[in-house]
Structure formats: C-alpha cells, structure tokens
Amino acid sequence: MLRVNEIFHSIQGESTRVGLPTVFVRLTGCPLRCAWCDSEYAFSGGESLSVDEVLARVAQFGCRQVCVTGGEPLAQKDSLALLQAFCVAGYDVSLETSGALDVAAVDARVSRIMDIKAPDSGESGKNRWENLRALGAHDEIKCVLASREDYEWAKAVLAERRLTDICPVLFSPVQGRLDPAQLAEWILRDRLPVRFQLQLHKILWGNERGR
Ligand code: SF4
Numbered sequence: 323m324l325r326v327n328e329i330f331h332s333i334q335g336e337s338t339r340v341g342l343p344t345v346f347v348r349l350t351g352c353p354l355r356c357a358w359c360d361s362e363y364a365f366s367g368g369e370s371l372s373v374d375e376v377l378a379r380v381a382q383f384g385c386r387q388v389c390v391t392g393g394e395p396l397a398q399k400d401s402l403a404l405l406q407a408f409c410v411a412g413y414d415v416s417l418e419t420s421g422a423l424d425v426a427a428v429d430a431r432v433s434r435i436m437d438i439k440a441p442d443s444g445e446s447g448k449n450r451w452e453n454l455r456a457l458g459a460h461d462e463i464k465c466v467l468a469s470r471e472d473y474e475w476a477k478a479v480l481a482e483r484r485l486t487d488i489c490p491v492l493f494s495p496v497q498g499r500l501d502p503a504q505l506a507e508w509i510l511r512d513r514l515p516v517r518f519q520l521q522l523h524k525i526l527w528g529n530e531r532g533r
Pocket residue numbers: 352353354355356358359360361362392393394420
C-alpha cells in the first residue's frame with residue numbers, strides 16, 4: 323500500500339521534460355526538512371491506495387507522462403513497485419527524489435531526477451553521494467540554490483564530482499531567496515555546462531496546490 327497525498331494533471335514545471343502535460347503522483351512523507359521546502363503539506367495526510375488503485379486513477383487522465391514526487395517517494399517501500407508498474411504499463415516515468423535515499427533499486431526505465439542538497443537547505447549532510455554511481459545518462463541531477471554561497475558550493479561539486487559526465491545537471495533558484503537573473507548571470511560568467519531552470523508551474527499558477 324501507498325500513502326498518497328494527491329494525484330493531479332498539470333504541466334511539468336522542471337527538468338528536461340519541462341512543459342509536457344504530466345500526471346503527478348505525490349506520495350506522503352519526507353525524512354528531510356529543507357529550509358525552503360515548498361511542499362510541506364505533503365509531510366502528512368493523504369489516503370492509502372494500492373498500486374493498482376493508483377494506476378487506475380492515473381489512467382483516467384489519458385496522459386503518457388507520469389511523475390512520482392513527494393515528499394520523498396522512496397521513503398515508502400512500495401514506491402519501487404509503483405514505479406515498476408508504471409513502466410510495465412507503458413508510461414514515460416520520472417521520479418523526483420531528494421538524493422538522501424538509495425536510488426539504485428529504482429526500475430532502470432525510470433528517469434530519476436535527483437536533488438543534491440546545497441548548504442542553505444540545511445540538509446546537505448544527508449546527500450547520499452554513493453547515488454551518483456547509480457545514475458545514468460537518462461537521469462538528471464538538480465541543485466536548488468538559495469544564495470551565492472550555495473552557488474559556489476554547487477559549482478565546486480559540479481567540477482569535483484564531474485556531474486555533467488553522468489547526466490544533465492539543472493541549477494535553479496529558490497523562489498524569493500535568489501534572484502533568477504543573478505543566477506543566470508553567474509552561470510554564463512562561469513561558463514557552466516548546466517541547464518538553468520525556473521519552476522514553470524509557479525510562473526503559471528503561483529504556489530497553488532495541485533498545479
Ligand atoms: S526533500 Fe523535498 S519534500 Fe523533503 S523537505 Fe526537502 S524539499 Fe521538502
């Protein structure tokens with residue numbers, strides 16, 4: 323069984339799939355507490371559903387893209403079975419994960435969008451660096467940055483761990499904490515081979531839940 327916070331149809335706001343109509347399955351619960359978390363409502367609540375029940379609800383949207391998010395989806399052991407079931411059913415599946423839990427057992431057909439937590443999140447001590455060995459070219463690494471210090475930290479990690487040799491790397495600003503144009507300028511000045519991104523769904527709908 324899975325604890326499911328919400329299932330909704332929206333536009334993918336992040337990653338290289340940005341802009342694609344997508345069904346989001348948000349699982350309840352997260353062992354982290356990032357200082358800038360924008361989905362605290364997913365820490366609790368929701369309803370208990372079986373894998374088959376989740377698949378049936380998602381099928382109603384008639385959409386090939388599915389994103390399993392949270393919270394931290396991998397904190398629920400049945401998330402692995404859910405991800406596999408979506409793959410078997412023929413969906414294009416992505417997973418948004420904090421980077422704090424083991425991603426190696428995720429079905430290889432799933433695109434893992436894995437955070438690396440920068441210091442201002444307050445959770446950079448939870449980065450599970452072994453995960454980098456499990457990622458491949460169809461996965462993505464995301465760094466959400468709240469300050470110049472976060473940016474310099476991420477730039478150093480990018481070089482030291484050769485992140486762009488693994489998969490695409492995304493840098494994005496924390497809304498209201500780091501000016502997006504400033505981050506874009508730093509990336510250009512330093513010639514970083516990363517993808518700058520804004521959260522498209524927030525530009526469209528603000529922080530409205532279920533969007
Ligand atoms: S990992 Fe994600 S859901 Fe969990 S506290 Fe951090 S930002 Fe929020």
